[in-house]
Amino acid sequence: MYAVIFRARTGTQDEQYLDTVARMRQLAFEKYGCLDFVAVTEGEQEIAISYWETEADILAWKKDPEHHLAQKAGQEYWYSAYTVQVVKIEREYSFSAA
DSSP: OEEEEEEEEEOOOOHHHHHHHHHHHHHHHHHHOOOEEEEEEETTEEEEEEEESOHHHHHHHHHOHHHHHHHHHIIIIIEEEEEEEEEEOOOOOOOOOO
16 A cells, blocks of 8 residues: 655645645546545645555556646645655554444
8 A cells, every 4th residue: 555645835725726626536536546535734734645555546646637737736826835755555553442
């Protein structure tokens, strides 16, 4: 399993941003097999972590034409900087209260 960690410094996030984020999330799950997606914004910082079964799924998602347009809009309008990390999950631990 893999995780994609997206860390950004936000710029102006308008109604179009919210619509685009919702569409990108839908596309990732429905077309590219995203397993989970969690995003949090605090002040000017945003972090989003998505989980994927294979690196090939991540690469296909990155190359999607609609996602590419969203990335371009992000660079021009919604973010002042960002970093993307793709990591392979070696181990996982969990706890759940009964």
